[in-house]
Amino acid sequence: MYQFNREEYEARMKWYQEARFGMFIHWGLYSIPARGEWVRSTEEIPEEEYLPFMKEFDARDYNPKQWAKEAKEAGMKYVVLTAKHHDGFCLFDSKYTDYKATNTPAGRDLISEYVEALREEGLKVGIYFTLLDWHHPDYPQYGDRIHPMRNHPECSNENRDFSRYTEYLYNQVEEICTNYGKIDIIWFDFSYDDMRGEKWGATRLIDMVRRLQPGVIIDNRLEVSGEGRGSLYECDPKPYHGDFVSPEQIIPPEGICDKNGDPMVWEACFTMNNNWGYCANDHYYKPASMLIKKLVECVSKGGNMILNVGPDAKGKFPKESSDILAEIGRWMKYNHDSIYGCVPANDIPKPDYGRVTRKGNKYYVHIYENTLGPLPLIGFDKNKIVKVRSLADGHEVPLSTAWVHSDYPDIAFVDLGPDPVLPDSVDYVLEVEMEE
Ligand code: H79
Structure with missing residues (x-):
């Protein structure tokens, strides 16, 4: 039975x-x-x-x-x-x-x-x-x-x-x-x-x-x-x-x-x-x-x-x-x-521009909108970020050092580069690797 x-x-x-x-x-x-x-x-x-x-x-x-x-x-x-x-x-x-x-x-x-x-x-x-x-x-x-x-x-x-x-x-x-x-x-x-x-x-x-x-x-x-x-x-x-x-x-x-x-x-x-x-x-x-x-x-x-x-x-x-x-x-x-x-990234709030999924210590930030200026990764502890890369092509995306950071000392930003139009406007995914 x-x-x-x-x-x-x-x-x-x-x-x-x-x-x-x-x-x-x-x-x-x-x-x-x-x-x-x-x-x-x-x-x-x-x-x-x-x-x-x-x-x-x-x-x-x-x-x-x-x-x-x-x-x-x-x-x-x-x-x-x-x-x-x-x-x-x-x-x-x-x-x-x-x-x-x-x-x-x-x-x-x-x-x-x-x-x-x-x-x-x-x-x-x-x-x-x-x-x-x-x-x-x-x-x-x-x-x-x-x-x-x-x-x-x-x-x-x-x-x-x-x-x-x-x-x-x-x-x-x-x-x-x-x-x-x-x-x-x-x-x-x-x-x-x-x-x-x-x-x-x-x-x-x-x-x-x-x-x-x-x-x-x-x-x-x-x-x-x-x-x-x-x-x-x-x-x-x-x-x-x-x-x-x-x-x-x-x-x-x-x-x-x-x-x-x-x-x-x-x-x-x-x-x-x-x-x-x-x-x-x-x-x-x-x-x-x-x-x-x-x-x-x-x-x-x-x-x-x-x-x-x-x-x-x-x-x-x-x-x-x-x-x-x-x-x-x-x-x-x-x-x-x-x-x-992947599972929900329960510790990260849903960003304005998309959604986040997670597998272990890797977070996938799905970006649906083109950006203007540095992109904020809200909810991520900036001191624990190991590396950010573009999932589709693997290239590393640098954490942004723009002056604007002094206004937002606790938020990690990434620089997607000089071209504000995302390479893939469907859903551009960043992989954010965190310390274990
Ligand atoms: O197989 C698909 C649907 O045919 C079936 N489920 C999915 C996977 C399904 N059967 N019933 N329903 C879904 C819900 C019933 C909807 C109804 Fe109607 C509303 C039945 C009568 C009113 C929609 C509108 C279907 C017929 C008219």
Whole structure:
């Protein structure tokens, strides 16, 4: 029987907390209509209009090696792919349903290729698996807040047996945990209303998952939705407690601490545009420069960031997404020391011009603004600074000796040189090494 154990918990969370940056991938039947992953619900599409998408699902451009390569080059350390989203369609060859990629022109299990490709690139393997199922006959339909058939009294819930559904859920999760080798992350989505915890059979489910996949990291949505923190926050972990808090489309303003005030593990998940699943008309992409700053913000507050890509119907990343990933990668290539393994610099206040992350005695000062005059390193004991260098190219940056110092005797300043325009206006990182 699984029970929370602090030491085991900290051991299994180590790689994940050091990784800091991952990729989410939402891909499924909904990628064909290309109006986001909720399309069946938001447009209340009946099954007979949605099922025919199966005939079009051919995965013609599906190339998980390319996905893995782009994730790795962006500096991401793990990837989480939707084995099943709320529509119930499975990318994997489940023996408990016909509603799966195997029965489409794609004609095969798409999860095994994905797992293999990630392993080849040295990336950790994550599987997203939703607790909802808009296809299963025993999942409540009429009157459910979000089911596509919620407004159809003829879809009465009378003959539905939810225990048959939880059995199906259990069996499919067992397949995921058995058929693909080691899985590093299982990302369940999501509890709502009275659908939470034991309603999903959570204790039995997690017992099985932890038995088959010792060391797997599980999010907290068997307990909560994107809102809410779960029983680890309450310092009273349930047997199905989440390993990390999963704020959606928001960076927690002050990071996340549990009830006792101890920092928690968390991961903010974000879309690049405004949809998780492919949405052909959604061109509102956040610029790479902004996403880099958001990643830094997460790390400076003690969290991870997982950034989403929604491949198109054929399995290809949208060009906008690939371009953004490449740009993030160009920054990460030179500045990743300020991300991996970093933690909040709790003893240094957030500067006007950026943020600070820390690894051991090295502090990473992220500068978002061009400077005018010497740059103050507020909060650093100037007598304990060993060396300041530009992280990207390694050159030493001298402590400033400008006359202005007499007015601010306790503040260390650095001179970035005669050119006030920073070499990289995205996020220029100084590494400040302090005496141990
Ligand atoms: O998989 C992604 C989302 O589809 C999923 N979680 C991430 C990782 C998610 N499911 N539910 N929610 C997020 C929150 C629910 C949002 C809703 Fe709505 C607001 C459901 C109905 C109103 C947004 C607007 C989605 C549909 C309409």
